[in-house]
Amino acid sequence: MLPVSHYIYLSLALFIIxxxxxxxxxxxxxxxxSIELILNAVNINLMAFSRMWGxxxxxxxxxxxxxxxxxxxxxxxGIIIAFFRNRPTVLADEMDLLKx
Amino acid sequence: xxxLLQLTLRDSNLIMPEVMLSFFGLGILMTDFLLxxxxxxxxxxxxxxxxxxSGVTLWELRPLxxxxxxxxxxxxxxxxxxxxxxxxxxxxxxxVILISVRYLDVEDEHHGEYYALxxxxxxxxxxxxxxxxxxxxxxALETMAISFYVxxxxxxxxRRSNEAAVKYVLLGAFSSGILAYGFSLLYGMSGSTNLNAIxxxxxxxxxxxxxxxIAILTVSVGVLFKxxxxxxxxxxxxxxxxxxxxxxxxxxxxxxxxxxxxxxRLFLGAFWPVRxxxxxxxxxxxxxxxxxxxxxxxxxxxxxxxxxYSSIGHVGYILxxxxxxxxxxxxxxxxxIFVYAxxxxxxxxxxxxxxxxxxxxxxxxxxxxxxxxxxxxxxxMLIFLLSLAGIPPTAGFIGKLLIFWALVETGHYTLAVVAVxxxxxxxxxxxRFVAAMFxxxxxxxxxxxxxxxxxxxLAAIVLVTLVAGIYPEPFLRLATYxxxxxxxx
Numbered sequence: 349m350l351p352v353s354h355y356i357y358l359s360l361a362l363f364i365i366x367x368x369x370x371x372x373x374x375x376x377x378x379x380x381x382s383i384e385l386i387l388n389a390v391n392i393n394l395m396a397f398s399r400m401w402g403x404x405x406x407x408x409x410x411x412x413x414x415x416x417x418x419x420x421x422x423x424x425x426g427i428i429i430a431f432f433r434n435r436p437t438v439l440a441d442e443m444d445l446l447k448x
Numbered sequence: 449x450x451x452l453l454q455l456t457l458r459d460s461n462l463i464m465p466e467v468m469l470s471f472f473g474l475g476i477l478m479t480d481f482l483l484x485x486x487x488x489x490x491x492x493x494x495x496x497x498x499x500x501x502s503g504v505t506l507w508e509l510r511p512l513x514x515x516x517x518x519x520x521x522x523x524x525x526x527x528x529x530x531x532x533x534x535x536x537x538x539x540x541x542x543x544v545i546l547i548s549v550r551y552l553d554v555e556d557e558h559h560g561e562y563y564a565l566x567x568x569x570x571x572x573x574x575x576x577x578x579x580x581x582x583x584x585x586x587x588a589l590e591t592m593a594i595s596f597y598v599x600x601x602x603x604x605x606x607r608r609s610n611e612a613a614v615k616y617v618l619l620g621a622f623s624s625g626i627l628a629y630g631f632s633l634l635y636g637m638s639g640s641t642n643l644n645a646i647x648x649x650x651x652x653x654x655x656x657x658x659x660x661x662i663a664i665l666t667v668s669v670g671v672l673f674k675x676x677x678x679x680x681x682x683x684x685x686x687x688x689x690x691x692x693x694x695x696x697x698x699x700x701x702x703x704x705x706x707x708x709x710x711x712x713r714l715f716l717g718a719f720w721p722v723r724x725x726x727x728x729x730x731x732x733x734x735x736x737x738x739x740x741x742x743x744x745x746x747x748x749x750x751x752x753x754x755x756x757y758s759s760i761g762h763v764g765y766i767l768x769x770x771x772x773x774x775x776x777x778x779x780x781x782x783x784x785i786f787v788y789a790x791x792x793x794x795x796x797x798x799x800x801x802x803x804x805x806x807x808x809x810x811x812x813x814x815x816x817x818x819x820x821x822x823x824x825x826x827x828x829m830l831i832f833l834l835s836l837a838g839i840p841p842t843a844g845f846i847g848k849l850l851i852f853w854a855l856v857e858t859g860h861y862t863l864a865v866v867a868v869x870x871x872x873x874x875x876x877x878x879x880r881f882v883a884a885m886f887x888x889x890x891x892x893x894x895x896x897x898x899x900x901x902x903x904x905x906l907a908a909i910v911l912v913t914l915v916a917g918i919y920p921e922p923f924l925r926l927a928t929y930x931x932x933x934x935x936x937x
Contacts, residue, residue: 356636363629370622379618386625393632401639406632409583409641413628416590420624423594424617427601431610440618443611446686 355396362389374439380424387417459519462512462526464505465534466571472498473567480560488558492549492901495563499542499570506534514933522642523581532782532930533577533709539908540702540789541570546905547797548694550897554803555692557603566698569595573706577713582631582641585710589627589674592706593620596699600691612690619673619683627670633663634718643718651721664719664726671714674707677763678736688756693803693810696752697796700759701789708766708785715770716778716935723773731771735866737764742873751799752810754877755792758836761874762788765851768867772854775932780850782927787835787843787916794832794909801825801896809896815881817890825896826885828906835913837878838871843916843923 362385369382391410398406432438460467476494483490512526519526545563552558572592579585597620601613635641637659638649653660669680676684688696719726741761748754766788769781801822802809819826835842848871855864898906916923 359632366625370618376614376618380621383618383621383625386622387628390625390628390632393629393636397632397636397639400636403639405583405639405641406635409586409632409635412583412587416587416624419590419594420617420621423597424621427597427610427613427617430601430604431614434605434607434610443614445608445611446615446690 352396352400355392359389359392359396362386362392374441376428376438376440379440380421380428384417384421387413462509462519462524465502465509466574468502468505469498469567469571469574472501473564473571476560476564476567480564483560485558488552488560489549491560491563492545495545495567496542498567499538499545502570502574503535503538506531506538521581522644523584524575524578525580526578527934528930529709529712529934530574530578532786532926533705534574536705536786536789537570537573537577537702540698540705540793541566543790543793543797543905543909544694544698544702546901547697547800548692549901550899551692551694551800551803554805555603557605557692562599562602565595565599569599569698570702573702573709576706577709579713580643580717582635582643582646585713586624586628586631589710590624592703593624593674596620596695596703599695600687600699602692602695606690608690609692610690612687615683616687616691623670623673623680626666626673630663630666630668630670633659633666637663643713646718647721650718653722655722655724660722661725664722665729667714667719668726668729671707671711672733675704675711675763676760677733677767678740678760679733681737681740681760684760685753685756688759689750689753689810693752693796693800696755697793697800700755700796701793704759704763705785705789708781712770712781712931716931720935727771727773730767731863734764734767734771735863737761737767738867738870739764742870742877745877746873748877749812750810751812751815751881752796754881755795758874758877759792761870762792762836764870765848765867768851768863769854771863772851772858772860774854774858776850776857777854778931778935779924779927780847780854782931783850783916783920783923784847786923786927787847787912790909790912791832791835791842791844794828794906794913795836797902797906797909798825798829798832801898801902804894804896807892812881812884813891815884816888816892818885818896821890821893821895822898825898828910829885830882831910831913833878833882835917837875839875841914841917843913843920846917846920 366382366385370379373379390413394406394410476491509526513528513531569592572588575588579588597617600616601609603609634646638646673680737760741757745754745757766781766784769777799810802814835844838844838848852864
């Protein structure tokens with residue numbers, strides 16, 4: 349069996365890829381995908397720790413995170429569609445109506 | 449740890465305030481179909497009733513709060529801290545409902561979902577204040593945040609509102625993800641999602657442990673995003689400017705207070721044993737927030753944007769209370785959060801009043817000559833701006849004074865001097881707006897109309913602002929009750 353640390357490194361890698369994706373990508377859809385990546389990194393962490401401690405709490409937490417990710421994606425895409433109707437762009441740097 | 453989830457009827461009484469809010473929120477969604485397009489304001493009444501019932505059930509919980517009752521497998525804790533923040537949220541919600549009715553009529557976007565979402569957001573805030581478990585806290589935070597994403601984009605035909613919602617949802621979801629990552633590490637270190645167990649296991653780890661530092665760092669980033677502290681503040685000015693004005697008030701008052709409740713629960717509860725690890729971080733963030741918030745507010749001509757930057761400065765002051773970390777500092781934090789909720793909402797309420805057909809009412813020119821057009825509104829705005837700047841005899845002055853005292857008491861003399869100095873730019877940028885109201889010619893002669901509901905909200909706000917400034921004693925006792933008793937400090 350693989351030691352827990354391997355799973356932690358995998359989740360850390362996913363987390364860092366997600367953060368870099370959010371910070372560098374211009375397309376808001378890809379930014380949303382990167383956020384999903386971060387949440388999946390969290391889930392891997394929770395699963396590994398849950399196994400390590402032999403407690404079910406982490407798995408329950410993971411189910412809640414999956415649900416939350418779905419809710420967030422639904423609302424996020426809905427908002428992006430509402431935006432797109434008034435201004436057909438999905439690029440974050442063209443959303444420049446509000447700035448100082 | 450108990451093996452089975454033990455629920456009794458008495459347990460469900462403990463979440464009655466939240467149950468009431470959800471019940472009335474769902475009720476609004478159902479009765480909304482029965483109302484014609486001109487009758488939507490009755491939804492506001494239903495929402496106010498829900499807030500009222502929630503308040504009564506919350507009041508009934510006071511005897512339990514003194515026993516520090518933990519139920520639902522310790523997932524929630526009923527303590528004075530929860531009662532205090534619960535009432536702050538309910539008061540903010542009631543105020544925002546009262547100022548919303550006429551605003552939505554003017555915008556021609558009067559839908560029942562608006563009030564339902566506000567109640568659901570309040571449910572999230574209430575659980576955020578009483579949660580004692582990582583899962584509860586995270587879901588509560590998301591309930592609140594997702595409702596706010598939709599509310600800030602509620603004016604579907606308005607491009608600025610669309611854009612505010614997109615920015616809010618992207619940065620909000622990003623920060624929630626980082627926070628969740630921190631939570632997963634906390635679970636990994638302690639094997640439990642309960643805050644008490646986490647505090648215990650954090651205390652046993654060697655000081656400066658890398659995993660502890662990473663966990664605290666990620667959790668702090670997530671929470672500081674939510675309270676809009678520098679360098680995680682970028683969403684705040686855009687959301688405040690673009691969102692419907694009552695929602696800007698709601699985000700800056702209730703969402704910020706709820707995030708501070710989460711911050712205090714985590715830092716005074718779970719992270720208290722390792723405070724040497726996070727104290728420098730919070731100090732740096734507080735000073736940065738003070739600096740950037742107050743300096744960037746200097747050149748804003750949009751009232752909502754100016755209030756956004758100045759609110760970042762206020763977050764800096766509140767965090768300084770945590771830096772001091774003694775009894776007086778924490779008392780000052782609770783007092784500041786409480787009174788700030790009122791006068792910040794008041795300043796936004798005046799901007800709401802200025803909105804009429806064809807005028808957004810959030811530029812400095814829209815305040816021109818307000819004293820001649822509507823003296824009442826101008827005087828109220830003056831009181832709120834004085835309080836925001838921290839000038840006696842208002843509540844804002846007492847709040848800042850307590851923070852300074854706490855800093856001096858704990859020997860943070862440099863920080864105290866810096867905090868006092870930043871009052872100067874604050875006075876300057878608030879008085880630009882006062883000058884526009886009192887000494888400029890009115891560009892638009894039509895007097896703003898204030899509805900009955902708005903008068904009620906404004907009267908309540910100005911009462912708290914002045915009473916807490918002139919006779920702060922009962923409010924200080926409230927702060928002691930709320931924050932010193934539950935954390936045993």
